[in-house]
Amino acid sequence: MKLLTTLALAAALATPAVASDSAFTLHLAQPDYAPFENVLLGVEGQPGQFGFLLFDTDPTPTEVLPGLIVDLGLSYNLLVFPVTLPASGLLELPYSYDCTRLGLWTSLGGMLHSQAVSLDPADASLCVSNSVTLDVTNQYGFCIDCQPCEGAVTDLTMRYLGASPMYVEVTQKKGKDDPILFGATVQPFETFTFQGAGKHGKMNPEITVTLDGVLDTKIHTSCSVPIGPGQEWGSFRILEAISHEGGPICPEDDGGTTPVTDCSTGKPIQLEFTYTGGDCSASDNDQDASKATCSGDPDDAAMVRVVVHGNQGTYLDNVVSLGDTFWVDPAAIGESKIDSNLCVDLYDPAGNLLQALTLHTSCSQPLAVGDIFGGIELTTFVPKP
Numbered sequence: 001m002k003l004l005t006t007l008a009l010a011a012a013l014a015t016p017a018v019a020s021d022s023a024f025t026l027h028l029a030q031p032d033y034a035p036f037e038n039v040l041l042g043v044e045g046q047p048g049q050f051g052f053l054l055f056d057t058d059p060t061p062t063e064v065l066p067g068l069i070v071d072l073g074l075s076y077n078l079l080v081f082p083v084t085l086p087a088s089g090l091l092e093l094p095y096s097y098d099c100t101r102l103g104l105w106t107s108l109g110g111m112l113h114s115q116a117v118s119l120d121p122a123d124a125s126l127c128v129s130n131s132v133t134l135d136v137t138n139q140y141g142f143c144i145d146c147q148p149c150e151g152a153v154t155d156l157t158m159r160y161l162g163a164s165p166m167y168v169e170v171t172q173k174k175g176k177d178d179p180i181l182f183g184a185t186v187q188p189f190e191t192f193t194f195q196g197a198g199k200h201g202k203m204n205p206e207i208t209v210t211l212d213g214v215l216d217t218k219i220h221t222s223c224s225v226p227i228g229p230g231q232e233w234g235s236f237r238i239l240e241a242i243s244h245e246g247g248p249i250c251p252e253d254d255g256g257t258t259p260v261t262d263c264s265t266g267k268p269i270q271l272e273f274t275y276t277g278g279d280c281s282a283s284d285n286d287q288d289a290s291k292a293t294c295s296g297d298p299d300d301a302a303m304v305r306v307v308v309h310g311n312q313g314t315y316l317d318n319v320v321s322l323g324d325t326f327w328v329d330p331a332a333i334g335e336s337k338i339d340s341n342l343c344v345d346l347y348d349p350a351g352n353l354l355q356a357l358t359l360h361t362s363c364s365q366p367l368a369v370g371d372i373f374g375g376i377e378l379t380t381f382v383p384k385p
Helices: 002-013 099-107
Strands: 024-029 039-045 050-056 062-065 068-070 082-084 090-095 111-119 126-128 132-135 153-160 166-172 180-186 191-195 206-211 214-220 236-243 268-275 293-296 303-310 313-321 325-328 341-347 353-360 376-383
Touching: 024 111, 024 132, 039 111, 082 090, 180 191, 303 325, 313 325
Parallel strands: none
Antiparallel strands: 024 039, 039 090, 050 082, 050 111, 062 068, 111 126, 111 132, 153 191, 153 236, 166 180, 166 206, 206 214, 268 325, 268 376, 293 353, 303 313, 303 341, 341 353
8 A cells, every 4th residue: 555655665764663552543523414524533643743644445454563554455545645733733624525436435345444644753653543434334314316305204214312222112193093103122323214104105294202101202294394314303313304205305404594383473374284184182282272172083084175264264175185285375365364263174075074173373372383283283384474
């Protein structure tokens, strides 16, 4: 290998080299949801030292000198460049590479082994660092053809961040039953994947995650709020997400703009709901029982006629399939605001009333994305400008 030849020759021309394992320390920061971006390699040691960085994809290194670990076989990727440590003694090097080379790296083992090596200009002693490994097989959310979340989440891969093994159960609300999407004992930092149980494999707008039977977090999966690799919900980090219409979801980045999900910025001018098919026991909201009422049960009917109305008139009269969404827009009837007391009726194809709902929209009662009213769930909240 060229680096070894260069170092050996330089050492031979000076005094005999003495390997040291304490001259350099490498620190690698590699977020497990972003292996090709924001990777930071820190080289720590005495200021002014002259060093090299060695990257090698071979997973079977060999120690040829005390503390100097290299590959004696074929090196697929060898990068050598000088490093001068500043007065602080710490140099941080951001590292990234072209995603078009991803296939090559993964086919050749997927690991980049890194060491700092230097030849002390004063006494020609050979100094090497500890070895760190950059895992390029970990490509969650990157170097893929990703899109924004569209049409509800269908698949999630998550990492458990807890310190002790726990029984993890993931469920989605679906009327009388809460289908179990995942259930198993998970070790600290272990990853697991699960899929939705709805139409087209969709998850309902909200899934629930428990640890040993105790609620840990609820994750909104309707695409109405940001979701994607890098997000942390409770004791879990999302590594990979797939949506029904968009495919793999890009790493979550809302550009610094937090979407409105409740009354905190004003009354709603438009509301979007998802038909979930649940009975009244599925209701999950903070409105007073006199303001949010429910009677009847659509019993997960595959298709219902939704009629949304109030004192101002009928906002919507349309057929909706299980898992699909519908909008309440006052502009549809020439109005500028939604009735404070909104009525939603669900009918079967024969015209029989399956479920009657009322909810309050003036914000004198809590109203937020994720609120469930019988067989519908609020998935988008658009406030007045």
